[in-house]
Amino acid sequence: MVTNKLITLLPDLATFIVVVNEGSFTAAAKKLGVTPSALSKLITRLENALSVKLFERTTRSLLITESGKKIYQQSVIMVEAAQQAVDISSSEHTVPSGSLTVAAPKAFLTIVLQPLITPFLTKYPKIQLKLRASDGDIDMIAQGIDVVFRLTDKPTEGLVMKEIGKVNLSLCASPTYLEERGIPHLPQELANHDCLFLGETTTDHIWEFVKGTESHVIAVSGRYAVNHSQMRLNGVKDGFGIGIFPDFVIKEALANNEVISVLSDWQIKGNYHGVIAMQYAQNKYIPSRLKVFTEFVKENLMKSKVNDERT
Structure with missing residues (x-):
């Protein structure tokens, strides 16, 4: 009433x-x-x-x-x-419009989402899109976020979650580095190598490896740590050691033989590992701008995945 x-x-x-x-x-x-x-x-x-x-x-x-x-x-x-x-x-209610704020990890935003932005804005000229690069925890309410992308094995509870792909952590090194220092065949051998990690926390140099029932937790070290994926990848290409990345970050470098996969038969657990979760608040009334954005991203990423599998 x-x-x-x-x-x-x-x-x-x-x-x-x-x-x-x-x-x-x-x-x-x-x-x-x-x-x-x-x-x-x-x-x-x-x-x-x-x-x-x-x-x-x-x-x-x-x-x-x-x-x-x-x-x-x-x-x-x-x-x-x-x-x-x-x-x-309104006679124009069929045309999605209004402002939409989207948050995602820096590397995912740059490599995966960025190619979709121009086609989306071209298709929906009445939508204003605000993008925020954020690798930390996001409070959607306090920060005014409509859609958040998370690379995780634990999506946030209480939000709508659409899985639009999977992401794994991978190790790689330059051919020159591996020729000089040798190729590690076991996680324990990383202790004898220079490794590049994020350097964001006191524990992100600790890498966990799993294969079947076997697991190892290894504390790595190296001369260079940086929490920017492209800079870290450039460091790997320049021969500073073995780096850890979400697989989509090194896909092109692997294809061009600029880097070589290391310990690919082991699963690596850590941040940015699991599913690619597109999440937004539960709401009986889904704005058309939110609906078309989530559908556009899911359709294009799934289409890209199919094309990757064919090549």
Whole structure:
């Protein structure tokens, strides 16, 4: 039942969404054409009406609370439902439009998604696409993300998940390096080699190998560590050692014989290993821009996979 209180809250909830998406009162106020102080008062009024704290405010940051995240999720559903009503009444509702924010790991975004962007934007000229390269944990609500791509064996629970492929970790080295240092045939032999790893954490130089019932955990070392896939691959090509990569990163280099696969009969476990998961929030009302994007990506990546299998 629609009550007077609910009718009063609806505009404030819609404004609350803008504040969350923009990340600050100043940015949200600029987008809405109001003053930051007026916007702050509106949020305070909404907090009082809901009897809940939506943000933790400091002089330098604006952080959404756990209660705020839950209210944001429901508010988004509300606005999307309203958008559906507008679409139905519009003669242009069949044309996908609006803004879509997509996050993905840097290497996946650059190598896999980038070739699809121009064809997608050309096909859907009324969609505004925002891409964010992120290798860390992503809070979809706080960061205003519509779709996130994860390379993982543990997709995030509570989100819609479409598997659009699989990704494995692979080792490779340059022909020159292997000629000089020898080819390792067992994971334990990596201890005698220079290895390139991410250098992001204190444990990403520890590699886990599995083959059947046999497993080994090896602490590798080397002169060069970098958390940029292309720079790390260039280091491998230049002979600095054996590198670890998602398989799509080294596909072209392998085909061109610039690098050689190492320990390919072993499965390597770690970050960026498992399925390619395309995830978005559960919602009864799926915006057409989100629907066409996910369908476009899945169709083109599956088509690419079929072509790869034929070659």
